[in-house]
Amino acid sequence: MFSRVFAAIVAALVLTTNPQGAQAQQALVQCTKTSGSSGWVPDAFTYAREGTSKKVTVSDPLILAFMKVPVTAKVRRDNARQLVLTWKVKGVRDSRGSRTPALAFRAVINKSDLSYKVVATPLGYPDTFTGGGRCAVVPAAQVKALTAKIKSAGKAATKNGGMLHTLWKSGQNRSFSCKVGKPRKAYDWSATQVAIRQKAKADEAVVAFTTRSGKAETRAKVKQSKKFVTYVWAQTVVDKKGQGFTEPLKATVQYKLSVDMKSGTASLQSSAAPSRRKSSSRVPVNCK
Numbered sequence: 001m002f003s004r005v006f007a008a009i010v011a012a013l014v015l016t017t018n019p020q021g022a023q024a025q026q027a028l029v030q031c032t033k034t035s036g037s038s039g040w041v042p043d044a045f046t047y048a049r050e051g052t053s054k055k056v057t058v059s060d061p062l063i064l065a066f067m068k069v070p071v072t073a074k075v076r077r078d079n080a081r082q083l084v085l086t087w088k089v090k091g092v093r094d095s096r097g098s099r100t101p102a103l104a105f106r107a108v109i110n111k112s113d114l115s116y117k118v119v120a121t122p123l124g125y126p127d128t129f130t131g132g133g134r135c136a137v138v139p140a141a142q143v144k145a146l147t148a149k150i151k152s153a154g155k156a157a158t159k160n161g162g163m164l165h166t167l168w169k170s171g172q173n174r175s176f177s178c179k180v181g182k183p184r185k186a187y188d189w190s191a192t193q194v195a196i197r198q199k200a201k202a203d204e205a206v207v208a209f210t211t212r213s214g215k216a217e218t219r220a221k222v223k224q225s226k227k228f229v230t231y232v233w234a235q236t237v238v239d240k241k242g243q244g245f246t247e248p249l250k251a252t253v254q255y256k257l258s259v260d261m262k263s264g265t266a267s268l269q270s271s272a273a274p275s276r277r278k279s280s281s282r283v284p285v286n287c288k
Contacts, residue, residue, distance in 0.1 A: 028138040030146065031116050034132065036130050036131030040092075040103065040129040041118055041130065042061050046138070053075070054074060056075060056085055058071055058072075058073045058085065060150065066089050073085040074086050081112070082110055085106070086106045086107075087104075088103065089105070100125060105120050106119050115135075116135055173198065173200050178287040179193060183281035185281065191211050191268060192210050195207070196220070196231060198222060203222050205220045205231055206219060207233050207257075221233070229258075230257065230259075231256070232254070235253050253270055254272075257285065267284055
């Protein structure tokens with residue numbers, strides 16, 4: 001279905017995003033992301049437009065994962081400077097099964113240099129996801145290979161629960177933040193937010209984290225297997241309320257953030273020692 005749809009587009013479509021501002025016959029335009037780490041904003045999307053129509057055909061791996069075929073976008077603005085497109089991907093879910101009625105996209109493409117910015121908003125949630133990069137006309141000889149690549153990425157996204165986990169690609173710098181779920185028993189040292197900065201292939205990362213008692217920054221050891229990437233760090237804390245430590249009310253808390261690189265699910269385990277009662281927990285984490 002995908003190949004047939006784009007074969008028809010390539011045959012006779014006209015796009016109007018010429019870098020010089022003049023109209024020209026073009027078959028397909030690809031916009032490639034160079035900034036933004038969220039998996040909900042695909043690494044690239046393609047679009048095609050017939051003449052000055054208010055409707056544009058858009059495709060990317062996320063669209064194919066949930067919609068199965070390219071979608072129709074609306075032209076919200078088209079002047080000498082910008083082309084603004086909006087579209088929705090319906091029935092989106094993450095790897096933990098959380099759903100939104102639709103993920104709404106708004107792309108602003110600058111005609112002078114074909115740079116673009118895109119914002120994705122899950123309906124019913126306050127979050128927004130952003131990305132940006134540059135667009136280019138796809139040579140006719142490369143259209144077939146490109147459409148096959150997008151289709152393959154769509155199948156991979158479907159297997160991964162729809163999430164395009166660009167955070168966990170090997171060989172790339174990583175910079176992301178995580179919101180930590182609430183444990184059954186919360187201590188002053190229980191983390192609520194974690195932010196990771198890691199250079200490509202480095203065995204250490206900078207971790208900044210917030211606990212119920214304050215903020216701290218340290219270095220974490222990085223361990224990576226074919227399936228998981230794990231960040232481990234420790235922090236000396238004071239148990240002012242006497243909730244679980246032996247005298248003199250000081251202990252070392254070990255933190256372990258584990259991320260499944262295929263599904264994108266994550267968890268944070270923390271445990272304090274010495275302790276006169278069990279003071280460890282494992283809670284889900286939402287990273288982006």
